[in-house]
Amino acid sequence: MKLDGRIAVVTGAGSGMGRAMVQELHANGASVVAVDVRGDAAEETVSLVKDADHALAVAADVSRRDEVEGVAAAAIDRFGRIDLLCNNAGVLDDYTPAHETSDELWNRVIGINLTGAFMFARAVVPPMMAQGKGVIINTASISSFVAGGGGAAYTASKHGILGLTKQLAFDYGKHGVRVNAICPGAIHTGMTNYLFTPEGRNPHVDAAVAGTPAGRWGTPEEIAHLALYLASDEAGFIHGAAFTIDGGWLLP
Numbered sequence: 001m002k003l004d005g006r007i008a009v010v011t012g013a014g015s016g017m018g019r020a021m022v023q024e025l026h027a028n029g030a031s032v033v034a035v036d037v038r039g040d041a042a043e044e045t046v047s048l049v050k051d052a053d054h055a056l057a058v059a060a061d062v063s064r065r066d067e068v069e070g071v072a073a074a075a076i077d078r079f080g081r082i083d084l085l086c087n088n089a090g091v092l093d094d095y096t097p098a099h100e101t102s103d104e105l106w107n108r109v110i111g112i113n114l115t116g117a118f119m120f121a122r123a124v125v126p127p128m129m130a131q132g133k134g135v136i137i138n139t140a141s142i143s144s145f146v147a148g149g150g151g152a153a154y155t156a157s158k159h160g161i162l163g164l165t166k167q168l169a170f171d172y173g174k175h176g177v178r179v180n181a182i183c184p185g186a187i188h189t190g191m192t193n194y195l196f197t198p199e200g201r202n203p204h205v206d207a208a209v210a211g212t213p214a215g216r217w218g219t220p221e222e223i224a225h226l227a228l229y230l231a232s233d234e235a236g237f238i239h240g241a242a243f244t245i246d247g248g249w250l251l252p
């Protein structure tokens with residue numbers, strides 16, 4: 001299997017893409033630490049994988065330095081090393097424009113989507129450099145390139161995570177650490193589920209999705225397939241890249 005014996009940490013693992021990544025990585029031989037601020041959701045993800053001896057659920061808030069460092073320590077304590085980090089936890093800002101964005105909302109969205117990814121990378125890079133090998137995959141977004149996929153804080157956080165991806169790739173590639181970003185378009189997950197309810201239906205989003213070449217929403221599993229490829233040695237020449245996986249949303 002592609003990831004036999006590798007140790008992976010996936011954040012935002014209690015739902016959507018993070019859950020699908022845990023299942024995909026685990027099915028391909030990795031032991032996985034499933035991290036989510038909702039501990040019960042992380043536990044549920046672990047209960048879905050076949051060999052739960054090779055999976056560990058950890059309740060942690062990625063925006064808290066002590067909890068991030070605690071996860072890295074717990075992963076090494078349980079499995080001995082960290083080979084792969086999927087910085088995937090994220091929250092939306094309800095498309096709030098800047099003049100209506102409170103300090104609290106700004107700090108929450110930047111704190112989870114960007115600072116959390118930074119702190120996790122900071123925690124895992126030293127052991128990865130010491131072992132001469134590691135992979136970091138950041139879940140960015142089409143909001144890393146264009147406006148309108150979120151509000152001010154979300155779009156800024158997703159542009160920021162792309163910059164972080166590039167700098168990490170630049171600084172640590174020569175130490176054997178590859179860093180890349182996945183940039184999803186509209187994916188049906190816990191984050192977007194409300195758009196499928198009668199009250200949440202948004203005609204603009206429906207029209208935008210229908211207008212893409214794919215003409216549909218993406219699935220978390222489609223994102224997880226890309227994460228598996230980027231995690232594998234087959235992607236060994238890929239450093240600092242941003243992979244849009246959006247059904248063609250960004251083409252026009």
Ligand SMILES: NC(=O)c1ccc[n+]([C@@H]2O[C@H](COP(=O)([O-])OP(=O)(O)OC[C@H]3O[C@@H](n4cnc5c(N)ncnc54)[C@H](O)[C@@H]3O)[C@@H](O)[C@H]2O)c1
Nearest residue numbers: 012014015016017037061062089090141186187189190191
């Ligand atoms: N769904 C989309 O259309 C879409 C598109 C582009 C990018 N993204 C990004 O994909 C990533 C995954 O989102 P998803 O769509 O699977 O959403 P989701 O809501 O289904 O899953 C996100 C998970 O992150 C967890 N989480 C939230 N705050 C956390 C924190 N502080 N610490 C730890 N865990 C936390 C949530 O509990 C949840 O389980 C996010 O970074 C999101 O911004 C989503």
